[in-house]
Amino acid sequence: xxxxxxxxxxxxxxxxxxxxxxxxxxxxxxxxxxxxxxxxxxxxxxxxxxxxxxxxxxxxxxxxxxxxxxxxxxxxxxxxxxxxxxxxxxxx
Numbered sequence: 001x002x003x004x005x006x007x008x009x010x011x012x013x014x015x016x017x018x019x020x021x022x023x024x025x026x027x028x029x030x031x032x033x034x035x036x037x038x039x040x041x042x043x044x045x046x047x048x049x050x051x052x053x054x055x056x057x058x059x060x061x062x063x064x065x066x067x068x069x070x071x072x073x074x075x076x077x078x079x080x081x082x083x084x085x086x087x088x089x090x091x092x
Contacts, residue, residue, distance in 0.1 A: 014089045022082045028075030035068040 043061035047054045081087070 011089055015086075018082050018086065018088055022079040025075045025079040025082065029072040032068055032072030032075075036065050039064050039068065 039061055043057055046057045050057070
C-alpha cells in the first residue's frame with residue numbers, strides 16, 4: 001500500500017494566515033479594555049478625593065475612554081477587512 005502525500009495549496013496557506021492575522025488584530029482590544037479599566041478606576045478615585053469636581057472629571061474620563069477606544073476599533077475593522085474582503089487571496 002502506498003501512502004498518498006497530502007498537498008497543501010497556496011490558497012489554503014494564505015487563508016490560514018489571513019485568519020491568524022485577523023485574530024492577532026483583535027488582540028488590540030485587550031489593551032483597550034485594560035486602558036479603559038484603568039481610566040475608570042482613576043476617575044472614581046479622583047471623584048472620591050474631590051466630589052465637587054465630579055462633572056469635570058467625568059467629562060475628561062469619557063473623552064479619554066473615547067480616544068482609547070479608537071485603537072480597539074481600528075483593530076476590529078482591520079480584522080473584518082482581512083476576513084471578509086480577503087485582500088491577500090484575491091489573486092490566487
